[in-house]
Amino acid sequence: MSRISTIPFGPQHPSFLEPLHLKLNLEEERVVSVELSQGYNHRGMEYAMEKDWKRDAFLSERVCGICSFHHGTTYCQTIEAIAGLQVPERALIIRTIMLELQRITSHTLTLGHIAEAVGYENLFMQFFREREEFMRLANLISGNRVHYSMNWPGGVRRDISPETAKELENKLDEMLPKLQMLDGVVRKDSTWLKRTKGIGVLTKEQATTWAVVGPVARASGIPYDVRLSGNAGYHLEGIRFEPVWREEGDCWARAMVRMDETLQSVDLIRQCLGQLRDGPLVAQFKGHPNGEGFSRNEAPRGELMYWIRAKGESKLDRVKIRTPAFVNIPPLAEMLPGCEFPDVPVIVVSVDPCVCCTDR
């Protein structure tokens, strides 16, 4: 007689922020198979984005509230690609600062989220406490906490004033030791390691087969980072970084990659602040884009791509968004079977399947 229990996870569940439904077939507490169902979050955004390309600078941010700026930036980059716009250097730098700032808030969120999933409430609180500091910085620079609404095809709409830059720099100096303390915990804490090390392993082969991106790929031994080849400000002079990657491919490695990238982002923002020189903020552009364009960026969860076909009017012909979570979610079907039930939220959260951008 079969000893299979079927347990629902989501769409509303304490460890998932977003509506995602996992139907877990468990034998005892071991996952036998999993059925993933999505689409709870499908609003029809790509269609809505066809309505008016100017509005999309704001609408594209609403694809996702965690890496909104990455979406906005990638959208603008695509339009810029279509229209052949040259973005001023200052705008590039500001974009990069904001991208990295958002990466920090996103990574600390994910790390806190994993901590919550393993039942380490205190660690969760600590991550979110530090995250709030960065949220405040973003608020200070852009005026908003979540959707910065700073982008515009051709550049940015808000400047970083010298005072703000100073404050940002001071704050980063203040935050670095705190982040390093958390880094120590993520690296060494024994109960945390027990719950994350060796859990949910995605081997390099599997990672290649499933073509995962972002920290998930980098934790499985694939040092793939679009920032190296992307078109945001990372190629500018004076900005240097090496992609962070690890071999293990387990939950701990994914957490560790994010932790290291957080520290790296702090460093990158500092580099950018050093490169912040006077100049125009936005390249002026009249008329409507016409033609096809493609652009990508390294969002906190990996490679984000926009492809747009415009037809020289305010309406766009087609907008296609390929989000990182779109490729990162499917491997769950291979990672979850065989694991223990309590590890399910940990694995799922460590992959960080954002539904809102996948469903759009």
Added chain:
Amino acid sequence: MLRSTFKNLFSHPNTKRYPSVPADLPQGNRGRVEWDMKKCIWCMLCQKNCPTGAIKTDKAGKTQSVVRNRCITCGRCVEVCPTQTIFMRQQYSKPAMEPEIHIYGAEMMQWEYRVENLPILNHKKKV
């Protein structure tokens, strides 16, 4: 972790005790848009550019209205307004029992608001 736990225990909590202390709104916070009605030239640019259709410019009735629950504080209207009629306040708009529409009239001293049957609420039928 043990060390930081004890440190936390004996240090002052990180909490900002809102509402006992005012909200922590940084300089340049995009709170809510408001109109300084004396300057408006009724060019309708704000209504046209608002990405969410929050603004309704009534040229005949000489009023500007904004649905607070539609505005995403993108600041686009502030940007496009040729006369700087629109400006952004630091204070965010407050929650209420119904979605609020704030109406600014040329003759009014201050904005006043009334709650209206939002057209968007019946939007569903159109789709």
Added chain:
Amino acid sequence: MGDLTLYALAVFLTLTAPLAVGLLMGVDRKLTARMQNRVGPPLLQPFYDLFKLLGKERRLINPSQAYFALGYLLLEGTSLVVLAAQGDLLVVFFLSGAGSLFLVLGAFSARSPFSQMGAQRELLQILAYEPVFFLIIVSIGIQEHSFISRDMSQNLIVTLPLSLIALVAVLVIKLQKSPYDIAHAHTELVSGPLVEYSGPYLATVELARWAEIAVVFGILTLFWNDPEPVAALLGKMVLVFAALFTTLVIDNVTARLTRRRMVTFTLSFGIALVAANIIWNLYLGQGVGI
């Protein structure tokens, strides 16, 4: 003390102990918050919760849930009565264990995934802490030559230090603290056995849980005895706070571990501690022989 005073004391203790635990839970939440650098709820928050729940609508999946909840409360209450009347510790233990079984049955009686999952884990917790708890009581019995709590006279904290440590391990599970808050694991099972309880029934279960914890704390207080009543009371209180504080610190510096680890660790660690203590007292130390 006269009979009447004793009766009054027993009744008083039975009624106030769960309330005291409620207060302790408030302290617990406050301290946890402070350890997490937060302000935390008011001290009386557990009571606010309780009263709010009492005022809510009654909802059930089926009536047996309510009966089991009541059974849980009554058994834990009876257990507390026996303890307050300074009765037999084994009876206290068995009654309290029966109460936990009723909680499990109540959780099982709702056909709900998380509730049943939680019930199974609750059983596992019982498997983990019950033997240790039992042995702690046996070790007290061996030491004092009696299981009647009235007869306790020594400072057990001196003679049974290892049992005391084992009791903290039991307390971690009973207080639903990580690393062993397996059954109520919020991020996995929402709230485990309690998922399907709501409103007044949840309040009942919560009250029963306070009584259950009161029993553990009650037994904890037996570890401190002093002929001087004031000193005894003070010592007992310090003991309770120290134990609570220890569990809180443990809670805040650990992640939740898995069920297998819980069973193997608690059983082996707890039993080994108690066994070491008994062996030391009976055979190795200058302790009392039987």
Added chain:
Amino acid sequence: MQRARSKVPCIDKLNLSAPPLPPLGIMELGGWLLLSLIIVPMIGGAACLGLGRVLRLKAGVIVTSSLTILLGLLLFGYMTWNGLASISMTAAEVAPFSEVMLVADFALMLVFLYSGYKERSALVVLFALAQLIPLTWFEFVLSGDLQEPVIMVDFLGVMMALITSIIGSIICIYAIKYMEHDAHQPRFFAVMLLFLGVMNGAVFSNDLLWFLVFWETTTVCSYLLIRHEGTADAIRSGLRALTYTLGGGVALVFAIILLYHYSGTTLLSQLPLGNAISGLALVPIGLFALAAFTKSAQLPFQKWLLGAMVAPTPVSALLHSSTMVNLGVYLLLRLSPSFSPIPELQYAVGLVGGVSFLATSVLAIGQSSSKKVLAYSTIGNLGLIVLCAAIGTKEAIYAGMLLLLFHAISKALLFMAVGVVKHETGSEDIEPMDGLRDKMPFVTFALFVGVITLLLPPFGMFASKWMISEISANYPLFAFLLAIGFGASVVYYGKWLGRTFSAGPMRARKSAIDQPLSSYFKWTLLALMAGAVGLSFLISQVVAYLIVPYLGPLHIDVLFVSGALGMFPMFALLVVIVVSLTALALLSGSGKAEITDAYTGGEPFVFANSGAYFFSEKTAGKAIILINAIAVLLLISLFLFPAMQEVGLWAI
């Protein structure tokens, strides 16, 4: 007939003062009661075999069962009324039967030989021969004394007889419905009823040779009942049971012969006290214990009882609660004064019991068949009784007797409830019992009563568990075995019971109620439920009338919770709980509550759950091998110590 008063070893040891002699004449009635308790079920059984037609068979079973119950009660009433501690009959009085017994003995051996031959089981043939040859020799050596009390019953015997006669008879009545469609009804009921008589015979026998005959007859009966269904599985299990218990029989034969050799007696009442013998004289005691272990399916002999689960459920109920397995622990309780004063034997026997309790409790967690769970639980509880017998103090025997009594009632109830489920749904697995409360509320309630009376305070079983725990403070080693066992038994019963109670929203329940329960099932279940709960209420009476007459007054009284406020009776707690539960339920009016769905994260979801078993069959298999090895070592030590003592290697 002549009156006689026996010496009960325990009573001797515990210095019980002798009650006054009853007036002449009354004893005769007692003797007849004893004999009829043995013979009536047998005649009833024989009659059943003759009665072909179903209707008359039914009547026959009911009449015999009722008569047996009546006789059992009469015996108890008779002894209590007259204040007798025991009744006995000498060999001279029962002389006509002696020849019958002798014939029966050899007939049995031949039956065994034949079965062994037919089933191609060398082991059975070997065991049969190993009994036949020494016994034949022994019959020549033995010189019987006609004044020996061959039949004797004291209150331990009375309690056993009550269990057998009342619970056994109820099971037989229950079986009428259960075996309704069976092809071999007459044979089945004949053996069932015979079993009752034989069981009574065994507990009444004082002469070990008589005891042996009855003992071996129970083996035959159980063999026949287990293989009743005739499937390959049934035959295999039957043969296994036969092999194991027959092996125990060999031990018993040698035990009797050696006992006669070393102590010069074949009477149970004259078993030597432990502190009076040493060296090889202890070997027969060890052999008795070995025999008892096989009968009570203690480790490492548990396998036959688990296999016996293929038998129809009434058979399981009978074997587990009122006959067969009880015989083993009965023997150990009688034997207790002979080995408990010797620490080595005490620990060896006690550990077998304790390890059995621990191991079966843990193993039961991994079982998905309800009957297997019950079987493990039986072995575990018998293990507790063995532990009590090993400890051997007055309190321990007291606890053991209480345990025996209450376990029999609750276990019969549980088996019968499971039987009803099997009868109605065709399955006895735990998983399909999910939501049983919707389909069979009454049976679920019976299961619930069975489990809580077996497990929880303040019911009868609890009193004895409590007592064992109290005693275990003097035996810390045993306390460790108990600790995990208690925890584990809560787990396996909890998850089973939980499964039956699992129910969806009440509003979906309308159509689910089954056809009404057969009255045979209903009333037998009800009777046992009433018994389990009622006797828990009346536990002080049970102690006063059944146990104190055997053991004498006790120093400690576990029926009362004592505290600073003095004592308050345990069952008062029960009353308080029941009353306040109903009162509160009425007050709060759970009927008013709105019925909702289960929480499934908002998703419309069909929820399937299966229980947790925590370890796989494979792990369990490995564990069993290990545990059996430990048990075998313990058994060896039973004989090793006396042998070493004999040659002077060990001082006891």
Added chain:
Amino acid sequence: MKSPWILHFDTGSCNGCDLEIWALLTPKYDVERFGMVNKANPKHADILLITGPVTKKCEERLRKLYEQTPEPKLVIACGDCASTGAPFMDCYNHNHGVNNVIPVDVFVPGCACRPEAIIDAVIIGINKWKEKAEAMETNVSHEDKIMPDDSPRSDQ
């Protein structure tokens, strides 16, 4: 009411408001000061914090969660999209606000709504809670049935 327990459900939001709700639980805002705890279970919840414009697929789920929450209960629509669906106004697959599916008690503006605004909303809601609790006492059914699918709100 000093112990509002919350349930948060994302019905198609962009995560922006969801994270602001989470931020509420963390040290900086720490709503446990008011006894607010994220119970994430409708059976325990008093306040439903709903984000997102309620996509078609989430509609039924939201209704179910709402039904499972025992009275008295409050619904707070967090963010612009939960209030009016505005940020996604041209998307085809949603209901343009929570109040088109279940009755909403408090609307929080902002995209994303600030944590402070949610605290304000809870404070407003608690006043309404008292009314509801009283209504429940006197057995006057107060919005206890879910509105029919397509009925416009007429009580504006």
